[in-house]
Amino acid sequence: MSTQASFSLRGRNPDVLTCIANLSNDEVFTPPDFANRILDTLAQAWAADHGGADLWADKTVRFLDPFTKSGIFLREITTRLTKGLAQEIPNLQERVNHILTKQVFGIGITRLTSLLARRSVYCSKHAHGKHSIAKSFESDAGNIWFERIEHTWGNGKCSFCGASQTALDRGAGLETHAYAFIHTDKIKTRMAELFGTDMQFDVIIGNPPYQLNDGGYGTSAAPIYQLFVEQAKTLEPRYLSMIIPARWFSGGKGLDEFRESMLGDNRLRSIDDFLSAADVFPGVGLKGGVCYFLWNRDHPGSCQVTTRFKDWPVSTASRPLLEAGADVFIRFNEGLSILKKVVAVESGESASLSLPKSKRFDRLVSSRKPFGLETTFKGKARGRAGDVMVYQNGGTGYVARNSISAGEHLIDGRCQEFCVLRSVK
Known part of the structure; x- marks a missing residue:
């Protein structure tokens, strides 16, 4: 050797x-x-x-x-x-x-x-x-x-x-x-x-x-x-x-x-x-x-x-x-009990708690680019009838409605308490 x-x-x-x-x-x-x-x-x-x-x-x-x-x-x-x-x-x-x-x-x-x-x-x-x-x-x-x-x-x-x-x-x-x-x-x-x-x-x-x-x-x-x-x-x-x-x-x-x-x-x-x-x-x-x-x-x-x-x-x-009721990985083991309580409320299995579905966090936030717009998007300064007003970084802007490639069902939706887009009347 x-x-x-x-x-x-x-x-x-x-x-x-x-x-x-x-x-x-x-x-x-x-x-x-x-x-x-x-x-x-x-x-x-x-x-x-x-x-x-x-x-x-x-x-x-x-x-x-x-x-x-x-x-x-x-x-x-x-x-x-x-x-x-x-x-x-x-x-x-x-x-x-x-x-x-x-x-x-x-x-x-x-x-x-x-x-x-x-x-x-x-x-x-x-x-x-x-x-x-x-x-x-x-x-x-x-x-x-x-x-x-x-x-x-x-x-x-x-x-x-x-x-x-x-x-x-x-x-x-x-x-x-x-x-x-x-x-x-x-x-x-x-x-x-x-x-x-x-x-x-x-x-x-x-x-x-x-x-x-x-x-x-x-x-x-x-x-x-x-x-x-x-x-x-x-x-x-x-x-x-x-x-x-x-x-x-x-x-x-x-x-x-x-x-x-x-x-x-x-x-x-x-x-x-x-x-x-x-x-x-x-x-x-x-x-x-x-x-x-x-x-x-x-x-x-x-x-x-x-x-x-x-x-x-x-x-x-x-x-x-x-876990049942989740489509992502629950990172913290301690968070499982919280999730199970929320799922129980939503399914009606818990009579001691009450939580409207519209107030659940996943009903109030959306995924990345929910309307198909890049995070760097800047709309036009002025809009015309039919355009959509965008609440963007730094204020508001406007974009033609047919430019929205995703999430059209969210525009002007009354169920959305914090909607990102509004049509121009």
Whole structure:
């Protein structure tokens, strides 16, 4: 066994991956401690499903990080397997070779991060280089793949991820941010092309890119993390765990179908919710917080929801993700009793309380762009007969009624105590 492999697999102090600055708020490096927390959750689920068996002592399990950046998940998985398989594969070099060639796989999101991930996992940016702890690879990439992928443009946007052509069609000298994992409608075929045939992954885990510029006003960006979750489910792993922004719980641009799918999926077995993203990613501004989830293909059931915020007491409850009378995720476990009381009043089951439906909060507020008007919309200063008066930021304006593309039934509606639009008489 080489001294290089021995050195690379012992404890690291300090850990260089705790010191690397994030690429952006869109592509965030996972702190090592947090990655290990997620791996602990995975190991606990595996043990519960397999009669107490140790996940890290199974030499047949395959792991995939399809959007690796620093390589932290793959590195920590390798470390755990190296310890766990010591009895079954006593020779350290043989054990390391087996783990890195048969069990641990990754896809880099950029050329830079692919090199960083290989350095973290193989101790060399070249998998078959002289300093690499893996001794069986014949390519530089090893099992951490990266090649430049181009967007598929149509009408100014990418047909796969929705990225703006104006923002990201920048020539060969710059990264395209066209991520290989989601830029295909035949993901199983792509996995076979990258890693060989019959590539069934038991665990897909990681921290995907969060959003891309969508060509909207200013710095407008559309979320893309949901595309990675959906694509990963298509591969049918036994377990799926990702860190994603928590805005999908109730809002987020273009996330309605994703939210409906997630909340209706009883294979989503745990959600750890962090109200402040800074508690996970120091110095990163992500409004709405972040969460990580565990999806369990073969063992559906209720979801264990855990809420954390700074020094507040941790709240945990096992419950359905979608409660009766709600079409969004109730983020706080303590809020469930309030919801159930309101639903009971509305259904007439509660005689002790009275609440007119017109006074319910969801009757007084609407979704984003209820009339199809952009948030930056400014109406004409003067209106003509038949125009609609808009109560807009800074006062009022006017717009032709046939320009209203949504919510026409709300205009002049007497049932709406706070209507946004009024017709000009």
